[in-house]
Amino acid sequence: MYKYDDGEKTWSSTGILSEWKNWDKKHSETYSGVQATIDCPDYEDDIEPKDCPSLIVNAGAGADYIIECNGGWENSQCNKKEVNLKADECVEINVLKYTGIYLPPRLLMRCNLQATQADVSLTLKLNGKNQSFTGWWSWNGEVILGAVKQGDNEFGTLCVTDLIGAAGVKCTGPGE
Numbered sequence: 496m497y498k499y500d501d502g503e504k505t506w507s508s509t510g511i512l513s514e515w516k517n518w519d520k521k522h523s524e525t526y527s528g529v530q531a532t533i534d535c536p537d538y539e540d541d542i543e544p545k546d547c548p549s550l551i552v553n554a555g556a557g558a559d560y561i562i563e564c565n566g567g568w569e570n571s572q573c574n575k576k577e578v579n580l581k582a583d584e585c586v587e588i589n590v591l592k593y594t595g596i597y598l599p600p601r602l603l604m605r606c607n608l609q610a611t612q613a614d615v616s617l618t619l620k621l622n623g624k625n626q627s628f629t630g631w632w633s634w635n636g637e638v639i640l641g642a643v644k645q646g647d648n649e650f651g652t653l654c655v656t657d658l659i660g661a662a663g664v665k666c667t668g669p670g671e
Contacts (some may be wrong), residue, residue, distance in 0.1 A: 496531075496532050496533070497529060497530065497531055497532070497547070498528075498529070498530045498532055498544065499526045499527075499528060499529045499530075499550070500526070500528055501527075501528035502528065502530055502544070506529075515552075524551075524552050525549050525550070525551050525552075526549060526550040526551075526552065527549040529546075529547040529548075529549065529550050530544040530545065530546055530547060531544060531545045531547055532544040558585045558586055558587035558652050559580075559584045559585055559586065560575075560578045560580075560584070560585070560586040560587070561574070561586065561587045561588075561589070562574065562575055562576065562578065562586055562587070562588045562589070562668070562669070563589045563591065564589065564590045564591065564669065565591050565592055566591075566592050566593060566594065567590070567593060567595070568590055568602065568643075568668075568669045568670060568671075576667055576668065577665065577666070577667045578665070578666055579663050579664070579665050579666075580653075580654075580655045580663055580664050580665075580666060581655065581658070581662065581663045582655050582656075582657065582658040583654075583655065583656070584654070584655055585652045585653065585654035585655075586652065586653050586654075586666065587649075587651070587652045588604070588640060588650040588651065588652075588653060588668070588669055589647070589648065589649050589650065590602070590643055590647075590648040590650070590669060591647045591648070592646070592647065593643055593644070593645055593646065593647075593648060594645060595643070595645065596645075599642040599643050599644055600642065600643060600671045601639060601640075601641065601642050601671070602639075602640045602641065602642070602643050602650065602668070602669040602670065602671065603637045603638060603639045603640055603668060603669065603670065603671070604637070604638045604640060604653060604666045604667065604668035604669060604670075605635075605636075605637055605666065605667050605668055605670065606619070606634075606635070606636055606637070606638060606664050606665065606666040606667075607633065607634060607635040607636070607664070607665055608630070608633060608634050608658075608661040608663065608664045608665065609632075609633050609661065610630065610631075610632045610633055610634075610660045610661045611660060611661055611662060612660040613631060613632055613660075614629070614631065614659075614660055615629065615630045615631070615632070615633070615634055615659060615660035615661050616628070616629045616630075616657065616658075616659045616660065617629075617630075617634060617655070617657065617658055617659075617661070617664060618655070618656045618657035618658075619638055619653060619654065619655060619656070619664075620653070620654045620656045621638055621640070621651060621652070621653050621654075622651035622652065625656065626638065627657075634661075638653060638666075640668075640669055650669065653666065
C-alpha cells in the first residue's frame with residue numbers, strides 16, 4: 496500500500512486516482528511525501544514506512560478519442576471505426592477479448608486528408624515513434640499497428656503531432 500501527501504492519503508488500489516479524471520492531456524502533477532507501507536496481518540505493527548522519491552504523473556499520453564473493439568475488429572464489434580484528428584489530437588486503439596486461432600493478421604489504420612493548399616505535410620506518432628508524410632493536395636496512407644494476438648491487444652496511441660496544409664486527418668480502422 497502507498498500513502499501520499501505526507502501520509503495523509505492512501506493511493507487507490509487500482510493505481511488510478513479519482514482526481515485524474517478531470518485532467519486534460521497536458522496536465523502534470525508531482526506527488527511528494529510518497530511512502531510504501533505494509534498492511535498485512537502476518538507482519539508486526541511496528542514496521543516503519545519507507546520513503547519513496549517524488550512521483551511525477553502526467554496525462555501527456557492521454558487520448559482525445561478511444562477506438563475499442565471487443566472480440567475482433569468488424570464494425571459491429573467496435574465502439575467506432577473512424578476518427579477525425581486535428582493537430583495535437585490522439586486516438587487510443589484496443590482490440591479486446593480476441594479469440595481467433597489462425598495466423599494473426601497485421602492490423603493497421605488507414606488515414607487520409609484533403610488539403611487546403613498544394614503542399615501538405617503530416618507527422619503521426621504511434622507509441623513514441625514518428626512517421627512523416629508529404630502530399631500534393633491530399634494524402635492517403637496506412638499506419639501499421641502490429642499483429643493481433645489472442646486476448647487483449649492494446650495497440651497504443653496514434654497522435655497527429657504536426658499538420659501543415661490541412662485542417663485534419665481522417666483515420667479508419669483498425670483493419671487488415
